[in-house]
Amino acid sequence: MPRRVRAFESHDFYCINCGKKGIPISRKSGHQHGAFHRKAMYCPYCKHTINHIECRNQEEKEQFINDFLAGKYKEEAELGLLWEKEHPRYQNILKELK
Numbered sequence: 001m002p003r004r005v006r007a008f009e010s011h012d013f014y015c016i017n018c019g020k021k022g023i024p025i026s027r028k029s030g031h032q033h034g035a036f037h038r039k040a041m042y043c044p045y046c047k048h049t050i051n052h053i054e055c056r057n058q059e060e061k062e063q064f065i066n067d068f069l070a071g072k073y074k075e076e077a078e079l080g081l082l083w084e085k086e087h088p089r090y091q092n093i094l095k096e097l098k
């Protein structure tokens with residue numbers, strides 16, 4: 001049975017570039033995105049702002065890891081890293097995080 005949390009749920013985000021777990025975000029229950037929602041956030045391992053995939057439970061986590069290992073996100077990750085270098089908006093986000 002899934003763990004129940006009254007008001008907030010912590011969702012895990014996994015970096016599409018390295019596949020590691022990023023910074024968890026607490027969301028209000030009931031205010032949720034669908035499965036495998038993407039969010040651009042800073043990966044402390046890659047040292048880049050890049051899309052992360054939201055995994056809400058163990059099943060989605062395993063699905064992500066399988067997809068990641070199969071190379072599903074490889075192209076997107078490469079594009080994301082290029083995009084970051086060329087877009088000042090992302091540079092500003094990085095500055096704020098430092």
Ligand SMILES: [Zn+2]
Nearest residue numbers: 015018043046
């Ligand atoms: Zn990463």
